[in-house]
Amino acid sequence: MSEIFAAIADPVRRTLIARLHSGEPLSLSALAEGLPITRQAVTKHLNQLQKSGLVRVEWQGRLRLHSLDARPMAEIDAWLAPYSAAWDRRLARLKIRVDGENNHSHKKATMTTTLETEP
């Protein structure tokens, strides 16, 4: 389902996701550390994340290790897409070039994305 939208709606869960990103699997206590809520509450959040597919759980001894699988976020990304011209100025310009009013011919336009390492 699209419980994915609800999954990222909570600020605690978003920080959990952030902690899981970039890094090795984290245990429950590791994840709960520093948060202003109890370990049990964190468990509930992690269970929700697991149900939504964003978190995979794997046991190692008495450690419950959590790792992030961001792929379900694709659904949100896809949902945003139709609206994205509203804030992505490059995409907006591209769109204007494509569905300009004056002619009805088939048109294409391209833009380029560059990724580079930190200096």
Next chain:
Amino acid sequence: MSEIFAAIADPVRRTLIARLHSGEPLSLSALAEGLPITRQAVTKHLNQLQKSGLVRVEWQGRLRLHSLDARPMAEIDAWLAPYSAAWDRRLARLKIRVDGENNHSHKKATMTTTLETEP
């Protein structure tokens, strides 16, 4: 704040947003039509959308006209960005090319996005 995440978390609100997209401003009754909930409930949803900045309201006689301003969604888009390599295969490949292991030199890589009219 980022009540924007909560704003799009509800399925009813997402359909309201979809109806407001592509089109003229819609009145409350127009928006409520067909939905399985009362007009009053729809009002509450629209008020939340307004508070989050996604919907602008303007009166015309006895009509409360609503229009979409998708720009606040940029916050969600920005939040997704760090994770997007997980589902965007093109971006993932690009990332691999940029931070490959063998050399630590400064690197750039580009990809192209094409937009075209429907055939």
Next chain:
DNA sequence: ACCTTAGGCAACCCATAGGTTGCATGTCAA
């Protein structure tokens, strides 16, 4: 063998999100 640490489970609490019903008000059209 013992204590400490990691975690599960269940009961409970409270605020609020999402919904309803009922009624009042203003505007438009005939």
Next chain:
DNA sequence: TTGACATGCAACCTATGGGTTGCCTAAGGT
């Protein structure tokens, strides 16, 4: 002017989300 339509407002209901406390079990380290 009268009736129909568009909306607001307030009270109320209920489920549930997010949190807690308390206790229990299983691994590990020493």
